[in-house]
Amino acid sequence: MSQTPATEAARRRTFAIISHPDAGKTTLTEQLLLLGGAIRAAGQVKARGEARRARSDWMKIEQERGISVTSAVMTFEYGDAVFNLLDTPGHEDFSEDTYRTLTAADSAVMVIDAAKGIEAQTLKLFEVCRLRDIPIMTFINKMDREARDAFELLDEISDQLQLEVAPMMWPAGMGLNFKGLYDLYADDFVPFGQDGRIGGNALGMHLPEEVKAKLDEDVELARGGLSRFDPAAYREGHLTPVYFGSALKRFGVRELLDALSAEAPPPRDQGAKNGVVHPSDADVSGFVFKVQANMDPNHRDRVAFLRLCSGKFRRGMKLKQSGTGKSIGVHNPILFFAAERETVDEAWPGDIIGIPNHGTLRVGDTLSESGDIVFTGIPNFAPEILRRVRLGDPMKQKHLARALTSLAEEGVTQVFKPMIGAQWVVGVVGSLQLDVLKSRLRNEYDLDADLEASPYDTARWISGDDAEREKFIAANRGQMAEDRDGAPVFLAKSSWELGYVAGKFPKIKFAKTRERSDVQAEA
Numbered sequence: 001m002s003q004t005p006a007t008e009a010a011r012r013r014t015f016a017i018i019s020h021p022d023a024g025k026t027t028l029t030e031q032l033l034l035l036g037g038a039i040r041a042a043g044q045v046k047a048r049g050e051a052r053r054a055r056s057d058w059m060k061i062e063q064e065r066g067i068s069v070t071s072a073v074m075t076f077e078y079g080d081a082v083f084n085l086l087d088t089p090g091h092e093d094f095s096e097d098t099y100r101t102l103t104a105a106d107s108a109v110m111v112i113d114a115a116k117g118i119e120a121q122t123l124k125l126f127e128v129c130r131l132r133d134i135p136i137m138t139f140i141n142k143m144d145r146e147a148r149d150a151f152e153l154l155d156e157i158s159d160q161l162q163l164e165v166a167p168m169m170w171p172a173g174m175g176l177n178f179k180g181l182y183d184l185y186a187d188d189f190v191p192f193g194q195d196g197r198i199g200g201n202a203l204g205m206h207l208p209e210e211v212k213a214k215l216d217e218d219v220e221l222a223r224g225g226l227s228r229f230d231p232a233a234y235r236e237g238h239l240t241p242v243y244f245g246s247a248l249k250r251f252g253v254r255e256l257l258d259a260l261s262a263e264a265p266p267p268r269d270q271g272a273k274n275g276v277v278h279p280s281d282a283d284v285s286g287f288v289f290k291v292q293a294n295m296d297p298n299h300r301d302r303v304a305f306l307r308l309c310s311g312k313f314r315r316g317m318k319l320k321q322s323g324t325g326k327s328i329g330v331h332n333p334i335l336f337f338a339a340e341r342e343t344v345d346e347a348w349p350g351d352i353i354g355i356p357n358h359g360t361l362r363v364g365d366t367l368s369e370s371g372d373i374v375f376t377g378i379p380n381f382a383p384e385i386l387r388r389v390r391l392g393d394p395m396k397q398k399h400l401a402r403a404l405t406s407l408a409e410e411g412v413t414q415v416f417k418p419m420i421g422a423q424w425v426v427g428v429v430g431s432l433q434l435d436v437l438k439s440r441l442r443n444e445y446d447l448d449a450d451l452e453a454s455p456y457d458t459a460r461w462i463s464g465d466d467a468e469r470e471k472f473i474a475a476n477r478g479q480m481a482e483d484r485d486g487a488p489v490f491l492a493k494s495s496w497e498l499g500y501v502a503g504k505f506p507k508i509k510f511a512k513t514r515e516r517s518d519v520q521a522e523a
Contacts, residue, residue, distance in 0.1 A: 012350030383427025
């Protein structure tokens with residue numbers, strides 16, 4: 001078959017994994033990579049010593065704390081499909097990075113701890129998926145430990161997420177008595193800890209009588225009372241197929257991967273300011289949803305993660321940047337495996353490639369051959385925590401400015417330069433981001449900085465006609481700042497003050513989000 005954007009896009013499955021911290025997301029990621037042949041030993045399972053660290057968590061702070069704080073991208077093949085897996089941060093303090101990552105995904109896998117059910121962060125991330133109508137498969141993990149009843153878990157998913165649930169497999173037992181999974185569609189059994197499958201009629205010889213009786217009853221109830229899998233309802237985001245298993249023991253993971261290959265949607269059409277872009281379009285286009293600095297500590301590198309949306313990308317081609325119209329030659333595009341990478345000669349819609357650059361590209365940029373496309377839907381969020389940055393060595397002020405601007409380009413930390421005074425203000429969504437910021441300033445930029453309490457409680461982008469805006473800035477200069485793009489920001493000391501000032505200036509708009517594509521349009 002000849003390679004065209006349409007045929008190659010049909011092979012792509014670009015998906016994200018979402019979950020509450022500790023539900024087993026990173027372990028599942030590694031087992032999927034292991035099945036896809038991308039790694040030889042998953043970090044959680046067989047490796048030892050230094051090699052035991054999870055391969056998809058590559059930052060120093062991730063390895064020290066055992067958490068994911070940045071979205072990793074990994075590409076692998078399985079069967080006829082090419083998978084682009086986005087491993088998102090599970091911690092709520094990084095929800096903004098997760099939101100942007102989900103703009104690049106066509107579907108998601110939701111990981112749920114069988115003992116805990118749906119937790120707060122799972123709910124938050126699901127709401128983000130719902131905003132974007134992203135189809136979701138559910139993997140109920142840790143069935144080899146004490147777990148809640150399967151019907152209870154499915155009822156919770158149905159009630160809290162307002163989703164139809166369609167179990168694809170059914171667990172026989174749990175914890176120490178976990179015996180395996182019954183396939184509700186193939187009518188056979190996958191025994192836990194053994195290879196192969198057993199035909200339904202031979203189950204009695206392999207299962208204790210009481211487990212077999214309970215399984216028969218459960219299967220009958222599940223088939224009678226729960227939804228059957230409907231591919232159309234799944235792709236529209238109304239129904240979630242549910243799989244059970246143990247990521248740590250790599251059990252049930254192959255069934256999940258087979259389902260992603262068979263049922264997950266290929267790259268979707270993308271909304272742009274001037275219409276809709278289809279994967280089959282000949283014009284190469286894509287958008288930057290993430291910028292990561294210093295993945296290689298030996299070089300002050302910066303890599304922009306570009307989600308390709310249409311056309312056949314070839315190494316060395318020139319793409320135009322939205323807003324500036326500047327042509328960028330992409331000579332060393334890379335495919336990712338966490339921090340490891342390899343140069344790629346061609347890529348297709350749905351693929352995610354890295355473009356090394358020196359601060360030219362930022363989150364929200366559109367790159368296209370024609371230069372006429374501007375993708376929408378990647379916002380900046382108003383920070384919930386504001387801190388002043390104080391340096392131990394004031395002689396390094398310029399170095400600090402460069403470091404903060406560089407980290408702000410990644411789109412996680414926001415930086416504000418007050419119109420009066422020299423102290424930078426950083427804004428983050430969650431407090432753990434402050435720890436990451438300090439750690440990265442120290443490890444990557446050799447800067448010993450303190451983050452002090454600031455008098456400000458919240459930040460809002462302001463807009464209005466020129467005269468009104470100038471009048472507002474003149475009246476509130478002491479609390480005005482600029483973000484890294486030069487957009488005016490009002491720093492309020494409390495929500496009451498924000499309401500009071502808004503009442504005095506009714507013609508000024510105070511925005512909690514700022515569309516990244518607008519930054520480029522003004523450039």
